[in-house]
Amino acid sequence: MPKEVVLPELAESVVEGEILRWLVQEGEALKKDQPFVEVMTDKVTVELPSPLEGVLLQKLVKEGDVVPVHAPIALIAEPGEVTAPISDKKPSPAPSVQAQEERSIVEPGQVAEDDGANLSLFKPDGKPEQIKNPFTQVAAPSAAQSTPVAGASGRVIAVPAARKLARELGLDIAQIPGSGPHGRVRVEDVKAYAQGGTQAQPTTPETIGPKPPATGFPPPVQYKPPKGYENLETRVPLRGLRRAIAQQMSASHLYTVRTLSVDEADLTELVALRERLKLEAEAQGVKLSYLPFIFKALGVALKKFPALNSSLDEARQEVVLKHYVNIGMAVAAENGLIVPVVRDVDRKSLLQIAKEINELAEKARSGKLAPEEVSGSSFSVTNIGSIGALFSFPIINVPDAAILGVHSIQKRPVVNERDEIVVRQMMYLSLSFDHRLVDGAEAARFCKEVIRLLEKPERLFLEAL
Template sequence: MPKEIILPELAESVVEGEILKWLVAEGDELKKDQPFVEVMTDKVTVELPSPYAGVLVKKLVNEGDIVKVHAPIALIAEPGEVAGAISDRNTEPTPAPSIQAQEERSIVEPGNVNEDSGEELSLFKPDKKPEQVKNPFTQATLRGVAVAEPPRAATNPYGRVIAVPAARKLARELGLDIAQIPGSGPGGRVRVEDVRSYAEHQGSRVEAAPQPTPVAPAPVQAPAPAGFPAPVQYKPPKGYEGLEERVPLRGLRRAIANQMVASHLYTVRTLSVDEADLTELVELRSRLKPEAEKQGVKLSYLPFIFKALARALKKFPSLNSSMDEARQEIVLKKYYNIGMAVATDAGLVVPVIKDVDRKSVLELAAEVGELAEKARAGKLTPEDMVGSTFSVTNIGSIGALFSFPIINVPDAAILGVHSIQKRPVVMDNDEIKVRHMMYLSLSFDHRLVDGAEAAMFCKEVIRLLERPDLLMLEAI
């Protein structure tokens, strides 16, 4: 009997993954723990090892599919079972899926059902048979008393209704608000039958109206859920058709896009810009750099910035917080994990350095180098990417003067550090000197952090960077 291989839990917060690339073909023999598929979750690409030895009988999902954790992705069989399994599949070909099933394939979940026949697909085990799913619109009223309004459709974390594309299309054609249609699919997903039932229910509450002449439905823009803009379809300018290339939004670029949308929707981003005189820090690093190299560590300015941030975050805890949207609570964190934006050939990733306040400058320098190398080699693990309480992006490494960084949700703020440049500065005694200056740009969520507090936080970071000896004197 072939065994199912499911998408395992790759990290505590991971609920789904994108199938990037199959490393083997159907019919190939697999050894136990042999990598057989590449999966991306939360910007991390991992190769899944086979939990069994045998022959890959069937791939249940395609490259580019989004798969829920614990959903089956492949079938594997013992070598002696392969002939029988293939024979069974050849003698009874799988019936063509319905339009709705085709539309649902882009998000694969346990419990898919062939809705045309009402039968379970042979490769899945649904939680409920179709006849067991209750339709909220077919329940009778009680002795003339109106039943309470049915619940609204389920939504994803970005406020978008969870529905199959075919259901969205049908709702648009019927002029229905899909946000009002409860779904009977997995996780409350709205299916085609839910839209039809809702339409029939709405029609039964209105007196018979003349039937319109059958015409092709005009395209109607789908109503956008609250706080979520309606999707816009791009069209090439007249005369330039065929001179463009379309690339599917997949992999790391899709993960980045989702994170940017979440940052835009769930933060009130505000910018505070200041500058720091890093002349003393430049001199200190120059003295310590040879000693660090003797220990095999490349000493940059980031470890000093991280130490200063950890001190400042303890004085201004709102910068080290998150908003729990569901419970409407502010979460003040007592640990200090700093995300570090790293530019790679595939896109931007943000690995996290844990417990910054407990590590020395040299320990932080070594970890910065290791994580940056893993990021550029595509070897980051899910554990490397989670748990940040604050983030830093080093725009100065590529020469930018200053920027408006995007907050790495659910963090409350992100600090952009920029290029260190020699500039003339008027000193306290009115003397003009050449100093090593750097701009700092702090993006913060104004729901959690007041402008005055953000400015004071920046001043504290600047104080510690301008006097790096204070990092040695002050208690953690």
């Protein structure tokens, strides 16, 4: 019997993936572990291997669809299995948000498609595996559920369409009260929360009818081409990496109180030190840029100013102070910005950091990053100076508390302590921070500590981490 292939859980925090490209067409033979579909999750593109040998009988989703983890994506027939003729029709369009929700409502005794735990990669078509129902352990709430309800897996109970809409709007699904069965968050709940933070009412005959005008967030601006220019535009679907970037930037804009602090550093001594060490690093096969020195300085400064190395857990109203330094670095890839993470910067040598920076940057540009290599940052850096901008206002990589923009090193005239005008190697630093977590004075002191270490780089080898 043909078997259903589902989207596997590719990483702990991944809840959905976008189908970028089918590598095998319907009717074509498949070998076990042969890549058959390309999926993007959290800015990382992966090729899924076939879980078994056979024939790709049917593609259940089309390119561009966003699919929740554990949702079926294809049917595969085993070798020698008699199958019906392959249909020539194209995959049906993805159901509307409302249709997805209606299909996803779960009554007691049923299994939710996206909330079940430990689903295998495939299951017999038409014969769901016997999986422990997470909802049998959840007491039925009243019609006016006041808070989101978590399933046995710990995730908030929500239909896939509502979870997708919340991500697109930059909303935390854990904050949205659900009005569906068992407190399930519905599409209407997400819309109501976005428009004014209120809860949608359960659909009953009494609630059907004219609704008052919405308040709160205005609807998105509807784009219309200028009259007479309708045929002079090209439309490109918002998909893949560009869609992931748009969602991340929207979340940063909506859910941080972003503030900017700008300072400058005299890197004349650092430029000289790097020049002396560059050839020795190359002899060990490592390209030594200025970025490893900056990461090393951040490893020291973040231990002294832990608020800059924190996150806000809004669902539990707790500030999370991190006892590790994982620095995300913005890399300009061909299709957009990617932020791979250098882990445990505070415990690595200068050359180790340099080597990892080079390797991750190359992986980012070639599209070979693994999901775990773009998650888990505690602070971020954007090296806009490599392109040449004077200074910038970086966007915080949520859920980090701050991001440091480092800019080009330029020779500029500076007045020294003897009132002499001298030429020095100067660089601007721009620190964006979430003012809910970091006070302005603390941000300024943090920048001064980073500058202190960079201006006298030998201190980097003396400071205890």
